[in-house]
Amino acid sequence: MVTIYDIAKKANVSAMTVSRVINKSDKISVKTREKVEAIIKELNYLPNSSARSLVSKKTKILSLMITDIANPFFTSVARGAEDKAMQMGYQLMLCNSDENLEKESKYIDMLISAGTDGVLIAPANDSSKKNIQTLTKYNIPFVLLDRHIKDLKCDQVLSDNETTTRRLLEHLIKQGHKRIAIINGPLDVATARERHQAYCDTLTAHGLEINSNLIHQSHFLQDSDISKIIKKMLDLPENERPTAIFATSNFIGVDTVKFLIKYNMKVPEDIAVVCYDGLPNYTESELFITAAEQPSYHFGYMGMQMLIERIENTAPEMPRKIVLPAEIHIRKSSLHEIDKNNEAPR
Amino acid sequence: MVTIYDIAKKANVSAMTVSRVINKSDKISVKTREKVEAIIKELNYLPNSSARSLVSKKTKILSLMITDIANPFFTSVARGAEDKAMQMGYQLMLCNSDENLEKESKYIDMLISAGTDGVLIAPANDSSKKNIQTLTKYNIPFVLLDRHIKDLKCDQVLSDNETTTRRLLEHLIKQGHKRIAIINGPLDVATARERHQAYCDTLTAHGLEINSNLIHQSHFLQDSDISKIIKKMLDLPENERPTAIFATSNFIGVDTVKFLIKYNMKVPEDIAVVCYDGLPNYTESELFITAAEQPSYHFGYMGMQMLIERIENTAPEMPRKIVLPAEIHIRKSSLHEIDKNNEAPR
DNA sequence: CTGTTAGCGCGTTCAC
DNA sequence: GTGAACGCGCTAACAG
Numbered sequence: 001m002v003t004i005y006d007i008a009k010k011a012n013v014s015a016m017t018v019s020r021v022i023n024k025s026d027k028i029s030v031k032t033r034e035k036v037e038a039i040i041k042e043l044n045y046l047p048n049s050s051a052r053s054l055v056s057k058k059t060k061i062l063s064l065m066i067t068d069i070a071n072p073f074f075t076s077v078a079r080g081a082e083d084k085a086m087q088m089g090y091q092l093m094l095c096n097s098d099e100n101l102e103k104e105s106k107y108i109d110m111l112i113s114a115g116t117d118g119v120l121i122a123p124a125n126d127s128s129k130k131n132i133q134t135l136t137k138y139n140i141p142f143v144l145l146d147r148h149i150k151d152l153k154c155d156q157v158l159s160d161n162e163t164t165t166r167r168l169l170e171h172l173i174k175q176g177h178k179r180i181a182i183i184n185g186p187l188d189v190a191t192a193r194e195r196h197q198a199y200c201d202t203l204t205a206h207g208l209e210i211n212s213n214l215i216h217q218s219h220f221l222q223d224s225d226i227s228k229i230i231k232k233m234l235d236l237p238e239n240e241r242p243t244a245i246f247a248t249s250n251f252i253g254v255d256t257v258k259f260l261i262k263y264n265m266k267v268p269e270d271i272a273v274v275c276y277d278g279l280p281n282y283t284e285s286e287l288f289i290t291a292a293e294q295p296s297y298h299f300g301y302m303g304m305q306m307l308i309e310r311i312e313n314t315a316p317e318m319p320r321k322i323v324l325p326a327e328i329h330i331r332k333s334s335l336h337e338i339d340k341n342n343e344a345p346r
Numbered sequence: 347m348v349t350i351y352d353i354a355k356k357a358n359v360s361a362m363t364v365s366r367v368i369n370k371s372d373k374i375s376v377k378t379r380e381k382v383e384a385i386i387k388e389l390n391y392l393p394n395s396s397a398r399s400l401v402s403k404k405t406k407i408l409s410l411m412i413t414d415i416a417n418p419f420f421t422s423v424a425r426g427a428e429d430k431a432m433q434m435g436y437q438l439m440l441c442n443s444d445e446n447l448e449k450e451s452k453y454i455d456m457l458i459s460a461g462t463d464g465v466l467i468a469p470a471n472d473s474s475k476k477n478i479q480t481l482t483k484y485n486i487p488f489v490l491l492d493r494h495i496k497d498l499k500c501d502q503v504l505s506d507n508e509t510t511t512r513r514l515l516e517h518l519i520k521q522g523h524k525r526i527a528i529i530n531g532p533l534d535v536a537t538a539r540e541r542h543q544a545y546c547d548t549l550t551a552h553g554l555e556i557n558s559n560l561i562h563q564s565h566f567l568q569d570s571d572i573s574k575i576i577k578k579m580l581d582l583p584e585n586e587r588p589t590a591i592f593a594t595s596n597f598i599g600v601d602t603v604k605f606l607i608k609y610n611m612k613v614p615e616d617i618a619v620v621c622y623d624g625l626p627n628y629t630e631s632e633l634f635i636t637a638a639e640q641p642s643y644h645f646g647y648m649g650m651q652m653l654i655e656r657i658e659n660t661a662p663e664m665p666r667k668i669v670l671p672a673e674i675h676i677r678k679s680s681l682h683e684i685d686k687n688n689e690a691p692r
Numbered sequence: 693c694t695g696t697t698a699g700c701g702c703g704t705t706c707a708c
Numbered sequence: 709g710t711g712a713a714c715g716c717g718c719t720a721a722c723a724g
Contacts (some may be wrong), residue, residue, distance in 0.1 A: 001484075002446070026679075044483065046455055046458050046459045046484075047459055048400070048459070048461065049396075049399050049459050049460045049461055050395075050396045050397075050399035050400045050405065050461050051396075053396035054394070054397055054400055059396070059460075060460075061439075061460070069415075069421060069424055069425050069428070070422065070425050073627070075415060075416060075418075075421050076416065078415055078440070079416050079442070080416050082415065082440060082441075082442055083442075086442075086449075086453075091439055091441075091456055091457075091460055092440050092441075093407075093439055094424070094428060094438050094439075094440040095428075095437075095438075096428055096429075096432075103432075107432075109392055110437055111437075112392050113392045113393055113394070113395050114395045114405075114406075114407070114437055115394065115395055115396055134390075137390065138347075138392075161516045169679075174592070234616065250628075254628050254629065259558060279628040279629075282418075282596075282625040282626075282628070283600065283625075283629055283633075283634060284598050287629075288629060299678065318589055
């Protein structure tokens with residue numbers, strides 16, 4: 001391994017001078033700088049980050065903690081985060097918590113041990129607060145991604161859950177739907193809770209009843225057990241069955257449609273579906289599900305930007321909150337005027 | 347920051363004893379071990395990886411270099427790689443080269459500087475050899491992923507390009523197709539080259555002519571300019587037009603179908619399509635494109651496993667080569683007996 | 693402008 | 709079983 005001493009010896013200068021050249025100190029004569037730089041190139045010298053970090057307490061490593069890289073939302077977040085990190089001269093450490101607190105905790109410990117400069121984190125759920133406070137104990141800056149945590153003062157980049165949910169539901173209401181179900185993630189996750197609240201508020205505001213038979217929780221991972229939930233709702237008497245379903249995540253939305261069809265329901269004729277968050281259009285066909293498309297790349301990109309600004313002390317003292325709007329794309333899964341006569345009296 | 351000295355002082359032992367406890371040395375009395383362990387827990391001590399690395403020359407950081415995390419193939423690879431790394435107590439550094447040699451080179455330098463213990467790498471192209479040799483110069487183990495590089499002795503986990511290509515084409519040939527086009531990635535990428543070779547070999551073996559008007563190269567990123575290529579082929583006289591197209595990657599396949607439809611061609615009636623590598627089925631509908639589905643998760647998982655075995659010296663001296671088979675899924679895009687009379691004489 | 697000294701936190705080496 | 713001294717590669721602080 002080549003060290004600054006090897007360079008120093010060959011250049012007839014001290015190690016300190018080499019260090020100064022590497023760190024672009026300006027108090028170096030042009031002649032020695034050029035001499036040293038030439039030898040650095042010749043010997044293919046690359047600084048040892050461990051040694052540097054030991055002194056500087058900085059690693060130039062940032063971390064991204066997400067709950068599932070297989071979810072296209074987070075894939076795109078990762079892409080954005082990585083682009084920004086790279087651009088600013090940082091490396092990115094990737095961590096998948098699988099919505100699991102213990103895994104998250106283990107990762108946090110590893111990240112602290114590795115000396116990460118900062119963490120962009122989508123917490124598994126509200127109890128992640130404890131894991132995040134471990135970061136605080138070590139003075140490691142972090143930015144909350146997608147999922148808010150109560151009473152945690154920090155930078156965050158979030159989705160506009162209230163507005164987006166309301167707009168999706170009002171689209172359904174405008175189509176004549178009165179019995180709208182929600183299939184949600186666990187309520188100890190902020191996004192699920194906020195979407196739940198907005199769901200209740202919007203129905204109430206439009207004079208619609210909130211029926212607990214139409215409110216269901218699953219989870220956000222890919223194999224969420226939607227089948228049972230659908231079955232349960234289809235078993236309701238016809239005049240209590242939902243005529244529309246609000247799915248609060250991409251995977252939930254896809255599975256909802258899948259199982260509706262499996263149980264011989266027509267979408268949107270029998271039951272309409274709208275979905276919070278979209279999926280990439282890989283297929284040749286038109287997209288089918290009405291979805292609130294999120295700017296996922298920017299979640300990662302802007303989250304990283306805030307994190308780096310925080311680390312490099314170019315950010316204002318005050319915590320910043322970025323709320324990214326979603327774009328509602330109305331598609332076939334919700335485009336069907338329901339038959340008003342079919343509506344049973346309440 | 348808590349150090350072993352803080353622990354030592356509180357436990358009335360030397361730092362060395364603490365170090366031995368942490369590293370699970372057996373030459374420690376049970377009593378002191380327990381005392382030290384209690385204080386470690388109490389003080390939330392986490393070892394400083396930089397200091398450790400400086401001494402041990404190991405970081406417990408592995409790296410994954412891929413060309414695009416937005417490509418579902420690599421997303422899944424990343425998932426597999428991360429799972430294995432985590433399981434074995436390593437952290438994963440993620441790098442996107444964007445099929446770009448310079449970006450790849452810059453990343454390699456960063457990784458060396460960061461002291462990565464090993465790299466699982468899908469090289470951008472044949473010229474990546476130089477970047478990879480930099481790793482060798484620093485004695486950093488690596489495993490080639492997906493893309494072979496000539497005369498590079500190393501562990502590799504690859505796709506069975508020859509067999510898979512042949513089976514896809516023979517399926518088309520069996521359907522009666524005689525003019526089969528190929529839309530490929532750049533030929534300085536091993537997978538593209540091998541699929542090209544297998545394409546030529548298979549056609550020849552079946553007595554079909556190899557027509558340069560039906561051989562096209564684009565690239566593997568998402569916005570590959572397939573439109574022009576399709577247009578060019580549709581501009582051929584009817585009796586020279588392809589009746590089927592072999593797309594050598596998932597994104598190419600999707601775009602091929604998309605633009606065929608855009609130019610008013612019916613798939614598969616006018617032109618059939620088969621594709622090397624699949625895409626996740628997010629939609630409610632049946633998948634459409636006939637595809638060779640690759641076990642992408644295992645590319646990552648097994649690649650990491652080989653890498654770790656190499657690092658921990660539990661691997662045989664000899665380089666290992668794992669070839670993972672793809673599963674051919676025949677779907678609608680290629681299920682149409684072509685009209686034999688429509689075949690022009692040659 | 694350049695060099696010397698000391699120390700970052702830990703593990704290796706060699707004593708006891 | 710335990711401890712003291714040294715050095716990993718680098719940079720901050722000071723000296724010249």
